[in-house]
Amino acid sequence: MDKYSIIGKRQVRTDSAVKATGAAKFAGDFLLPGMLVGKILRSPLPHAKILNIDTSKAMKLKGVRAVATGKDITDVPHGIMRVDPLPPILRDKYSLAKERVRFIGDEVAAVAAIDEDTAMEAMELIKVDYEELPAVFDIWESLKPGAIQIHENFPGNISTLTAFHHGDVDKAFAESDYILEDKYETQRTHHSYIEPHAVTAEFYASGEVTIWPSTQTPFYDKVCIAETIGVPVNKVRVIKPHVGGGFGGKGDVHSLFPISALLSRMSGKPVQISYTREEDIVSTTRRHPTIIEQKIGVKKDGRIMGFDSKILADGGAYQGISMVSIFVMAVFQHGPYKLPNYRCDARRVYTNKPYCGAQRGHGGIQPRFVIESMMDIIAENLNLDPLEIRRINGLHTGDITLNKFRIRSCGHIESIDRAAEDIGWKDKRKKLPEGKGVGLACNFFASGPGFSYFFTNPPSHSGVNITAEEDGTFLLYTGSSDIGQGSETALAMIAAEAIGLSSIDQLKVIAADTATTPMDLGTYGSRLTTIAGNAAKMAGTKIKDELVETAADMLEANKEDLESRDGRIYVKGNPEKGVTIREAVQTRFQIKRIPLTTVGYYNPPADTGDTSGFAEGKVSLSPTWSFGAHAAEVDVDKETGVVKVNKVSAAHDCGFAINPLAVEGQIEGCVSMTFGQATCEEFRTEKGWTMTNSFLDYKLPTSEDMPDVIPIIVESIDTEGPFGAKEASEGANIPTIPAITNAICDAIGFRVRDLPINPEKILRALEKKGGEK
């Protein structure tokens, strides 16, 4: 018999049927009686003072029901960075601009009208008087003394700063046999989720409002909406509908949520706002572009002595959640290699451009591209095998990093070995004909944040309630947000296994409704399987314990001798002697006459890091950590510079695969996203104007471009995650880029130091090498 009945098996997702048939409702699908269309008027200028907004003509247009401006919202800025010791000035944006606009696309006014055409016509009638201010688009300009200040509270246009020093880096370099200093640049990318941002809101006469937003964080939205429109938090109900992907882009509180609630209150009608793709690309967040100068010192045998990292990120016009972005760029360097000494100075600079935030692989992508490139250069210069230098420096189970991250399980070496084997490393590295090559890179990622940057005292990081129905089926209530990754299915599997059910069909998940489901912090930092999963396991185990007690009475057996599995509770070793779960539930209801509801919860353990503060790089970051390695094979067309990525062998240590089908899907999705960042995607602006504002100009790879992706599941069985599970949705995003650039270097001897790798760059490098033809 398998160890488990449900988990570890390939499970079709609970939402497949509604999505495959088109029945699933997304935020823009709601059709409420009398519903109005909301539209947002945006700043056409990169930096300006708002002198006056005249909405009178728009209000007079037939069919217009409400026009809102910054005057109609409270003075509480929105944003989710709010916990001590973070200063409150980190929230630097209003849902509707109050006095100033800071990028082309900033929200200035909003209209609700009977249809979209009328709303668009009304927007043309709003007259905004601006006093244009000088704008900065380049971080170097922005950093110059005397540069225009984009936010008064942030002198020098530095929006965020993380600086720390562990050990003694200068001494480490003095003792190193070899020191490599190098510089890399990464570009802005956009998440490009298939569903653009959308929301439906209905404000009731009772003074309450219900909002259906396309979101990753309904419990944060609730508070921010309440604060912005000035109502008590308990009057706001946020229900997350189906969400067509978020990838970090729907984890900040975006202006359209409070605006929709405001317009609904002003008009007395439900209001729906659906962003166009252009609006979405321009006005939401994106991955930070960075310039990273890195210094690595090693001993002759390749052992790392120390890192010195200087990170400069172009943040755009607002802060968003970037305090975390910058912080994680600095601290994710603590793995997968053991660092004895580490210094980092990471800064984020304001510019008058669309602003940056989280994107899948948050903060891991940029420094990992740098480190994994440099590991290959070091290996080459010390005449070491690139795999060996990665093996000897790797963290191991039981290790504690410099900043006190606990490594509870570690599949680092197995990931390297299996990815290398799958790509055919031994026969291919340095052995393929000129123009063909293989490369490998590793990763390290958090399984959920160990802290909340939003709530000072959340009831728990995640709560799950399970209630028994009279027929022996169950309802599972969770505040967590499935945004397409399949987390509801994973939670159902975990709970069903814990109870002892025979199928997840016997357990219905009710999720992400702030009025009815227990609080969960949201979908970000790859937290759901580990954190909500532990809560689901606890609630399920409590149900099992209660039912086993009932069954023990029924069977006149000791409860210690009973096992609950496959829908039955029976005497261990004597499966004939038992009762069904249904019988146990019904007997319990008859005898006790009390409802059967359990409460599960999870809080990351306190031993996961120094918690004294963000700016010093000290925070309890994650209960446990994922590892992995990708190996890529490329063909370079030496006449055109075109790089064809043939295959990516993607090994990921997810601890234990609750649903291997979903883990494979996540790994493939991860590779697709960073394959795009490596080879073609680039969010571009020119003097503040977004140039790549459609899927024609923003080059998201198509299915025809994708390499073969071979997902390889590595299981290290974690001691903290539920049934040993760790994250599987972001870590596998991280090594794809350096695996590809390392393969290019193997193929043609050229080291890519800025992204994306376009054919022109490759061709220029080839010509430089071969002499101009």
Add this chain to the structure above:
Amino acid sequence: MRLPKFEYLEPTNVKEITSLLKKNADAILVAGGTDILPKMKQRIVTPKFVINVTKIEDLKKIEFGEKKGLILGSLATLDNISKSKQVIEKFTALAQAAGRIASPQLRNMGTIGGNISIESMCMYFNQSHEWRKGRPHLCFKLGGDRCFVAKGSKECLALFQADTPPALIALGATVTIVGSTGKEKIINIEDFYTQKSKKVNILKPTDFVKQIHIPTPPKGTKSCYLKMAQRAAIDYPIAGAAACITISGNKCKNAGIAVTSVGSGPLRLKEVEDILIGNSITDELIAKAADAAYEKIRPMPHFNISAWYKRKLIRVLVKRSIKQACI
């Protein structure tokens, strides 16, 4: 994004198209709509009348006869052309060009008449009303006074990027245009283009393209179109090259070479053809021909593609397309 308001007209025969065009100034024809509808949504084009011609079955034909050659109604879809057995066999470059345009979904909608009539494109032109709002100046193509592609340019430098025109030029196609009197005019496809970015073809507001004709190529003829784009689907070419080569008795008897996405229109490269015609095709000759293409074109940098790269790429594509047309 929403379409602007317009009046919708639906002719049922060719004559009606002409009369509707004559009667209604400020009208546009829509077939597949893949080029014009996005422009309407962006408010680059806001016509009073939209004439949907897709009900005219007669214009959808793909006909071939050894004597009469290939006749493509202007409404033949790119997908049907790319999958037609005769086009694949005898007019390979055209099948390849049509089959590499945009994506499968867009090829189902897009037509050959639309593809040859496509406007030139530019990052400063193909943008929405919202995008343009705060711009202090407009470009030539939008009725403004400057070009943002090259500072100081006296004219529009938007890029012509259609895929099928170079293939049609290499294959020696002609275009039948119906004018305001209903009279048909047949011209070489090369003459269809003005080589001016602001208005790339010679069509007058009351004209429309009825059909395209390609004579049956002589024995020993092969053709090839090669396209390089950033992605395998959706994108317009960074560069594209078509070659049609007739070999007779070991010598190149005839050659048609044309390229796209290098300037204000599709460009026939007579200099390259002249190098090939009358000679035995060797690797050296092909290299010389490709060098001539490299020398001839004078592309502008567009967005993130430099002129330097485009010229290098044209050299490679011309070389490879000739080679493939000779295999």
